[in-house]
Amino acid sequence: MIGTVLVANRGEIAVRVVRTCQELGIRSVVAHSSADRESAAVKLADDAIQIGPGPAKESYLNIPAVIEAARAKGADAIHPGYGFLSENPDFAEVCEAAGITFIGPPAGVMARLGDKSTARAMMAEAGLPLLPGSREALAGVAEAAALADEIGYPVIIKAVAGGGGRGMAVVRSAGGFAEAWARTRASAQAVFGDGRLYVERYLDSARHVEIQVLADTHGGVVHLGARDCSLQRRHQKLVEESPAPRLSPDVVAAMGEAAVRGARAAGYVGAGTFEFLVDTDGGFYFMEVNCRLQVEHPVTELVTGLDLVAEQIRVAAGEPLGYTGVEQRGAAIECRLNAEDPARDFAPAAGLLAECELPAGPFTRVDTHAYRGYRIPPLYDSLLAKLIVWAPDRDAAIARMRRALAEVRLSGPGIATTTEFLAGVLDHERFRAATHDTRFIETLLPQRRATA
Numbered sequence: 300m301i302g303t304v305l306v307a308n309r310g311e312i313a314v315r316v317v318r319t320c321q322e323l324g325i326r327s328v329v330a331h332s333s334a335d336r337e338s339a340a341v342k343l344a345d346d347a348i349q350i351g352p353g354p355a356k357e358s359y360l361n362i363p364a365v366i367e368a369a370r371a372k373g374a375d376a377i378h379p380g381y382g383f384l385s386e387n388p389d390f391a392e393v394c395e396a397a398g399i400t401f402i403g404p405p406a407g408v409m410a411r412l413g414d415k416s417t418a419r420a421m422m423a424e425a426g427l428p429l430l431p432g433s434r435e436a437l438a439g440v441a442e443a444a445a446l447a448d449e450i451g452y453p454v455i456i457k458a459v460a461g462g463g464g465r466g467m468a469v470v471r472s473a474g475g476f477a478e479a480w481a482r483t484r485a486s487a488q489a490v491f492g493d494g495r496l497y498v499e500r501y502l503d504s505a506r507h508v509e510i511q512v513l514a515d516t517h518g519g520v521v522h523l524g525a526r527d528c529s530l531q532r533r534h535q536k537l538v539e540e541s542p543a544p545r546l547s548p549d550v551v552a553a554m555g556e557a558a559v560r561g562a563r564a565a566g567y568v569g570a571g572t573f574e575f576l577v578d579t580d581g582g583f584y585f586m587e588v589n590c591r592l593q594v595e596h597p598v599t600e601l602v603t604g605l606d607l608v609a610e611q612i613r614v615a616a617g618e619p620l621g622y623t624g625v626e627q628r629g630a631a632i633e634c635r636l637n638a639e640d641p642a643r644d645f646a647p648a649a650g651l652l653a654e655c656e657l658p659a660g661p662f663t664r665v666d667t668h669a670y671r672g673y674r675i676p677p678l679y680d681s682l683l684a685k686l687i688v689w690a691p692d693r694d695a696a697i698a699r700m701r702r703a704l705a706e707v708r709l710s711g712p713g714i715a716t717t718t719e720f721l722a723g724v725l726d727h728e729r730f731r732a733a734t735h736d737t738r739f740i741e742t743l744l745p746q747r748r749a750t751a
Contacts (some may be wrong), residue, residue: 303376306377308381309380310338310680311684314343322606329345330364331358332355334679339668339670340668346372360641362393378611378612381591384593388413391405403569404568412565416433416434420434425560427557428582428583432446433497436497438536440480440527446476450499455467455496455501456479458491458493458495458496459496460492462587465490469501507531507576508529508583510525510560512558512571512572514571515568515614524551524555524627526543526595526599533677538634541630541631559613567590570610594635636683636717638650639714646735647681649675651673652669652683652709652714653672653712658704658706660706663703665685727743
């Protein structure tokens with residue numbers, strides 16, 4: 300078994316990993332920036348080490364500093380959390396070369412699946428359905444525009460190296476294609492260091508549904524059911540739930556089988572997520588694979604009873620899964636409480652957290668690194684807390700989440716959060732009827748501004 304895990308991340312996910320390590324009897328060390336020296340994860344872990352100044356490029360994204368920290372603290376494994384280096388194949392390869400267990404898929408698998416064009420081609424070969432579009436990166440705007448004309452508008456331009464809702468643009472007519480292509484390419488080059496793009500058909504009314512998979516080093520692969528992640532702003536999720544509502548068991552089973560087939564074809568190891576778009580007729584189409592733990596993993600944990608971080612660690616230690624399937628019970632919903640102002644297009648709203656009271660009660664879970672007196676740094680992601688509830692059915696889960704959101708008190712000079720906005724979303728008739736799609740937030744915002 301692994302003896303010491305270096306947690307190469309921050310915020311609530313660092314706290315989450317530390318807690319599981321404690322339950323498994325594994326020593327935890329948090330690698331942190333100077334901006335996070337007073338963080339909850341640092342206080343909770345067995346040990347901590349500073350790896351650089353506040354900016355992520357000089358700390359959390361600094362591979363030599365992270366490896367040196369692991370060596371200095373005697374860590375035999377690194378958990379990358381999500382974001383930062385979690386899907387960086389170069390980092391996984393350096394860990395392997397240094398004799399440190401990377402808690403995630405092998406570097407080669409991550410490299411193939413992280414390249415969206417390679418992943419699409421691999422999954423198409425494995426029999427997973429894809430939307431019409433390019434299988435490979437396109438050479439230039441002329442070739443891309445010709446393909447867009449062929450498959451029909453609207454289309455979406457996506458970065459081959461994209462992720463986290465970045466590096467994409469929806470184009471609704473040929474007249475705007477060239478400008479959108481140039482803008483997306485420049486953005487992809489700046490953010491990912493890779494300007495390659497591909498194009499596919501865009502579904503105006505679609506749901507974003509994902510399948511959680513686990514795979515061990517002994518050939519065992521299972522899926523843990525479906526999560527609906529359709530409530531998004533700027534392609535980034537705000538509310539997630541499991542099971543995916545208003546989706547037939549046959550469709551979920553087919554998606555699960557497709558995800559397992561894709562994971563086997565890729566030689567996947569660890570926890571991963573296969574993301575799909577589902578159209579109004581129940582047809583589903585592969586989008587991408589996330590080679591890491593997802594932010595929304597708690598909803599799967601609550602309906603399956605599994606600790607996904609513990610499963611990651613056990614798989615990384617070489618243990619078999621020990622099961623061929625899991626049973627889901629009840630319904631779980633997660634709301635992301637971000638330090639953002641919905642009235643200003645979700646602009647970040649960092650500052651000193653003078654008030655921090657978070658919900659409790661039956662079947663109510665809060666994953667957070669926030670506390671009263673915590674100064675939210677402007678350098679990182681705005682996620683303050685994840686509020687997750689479980690209930691025997693979806694209606695009861697919505698009622699429990701509304702109760703829990705009403706208990707949230709997060710305030711301070713200059714601070715705004717998504718709490719009240721999310722309460723309004725949960726009260727909306729379309730959400731309650733589960734008829735929402737990926738454009739729901741986009742259409743809801745103008746309505747809210749008009750009535751403000």
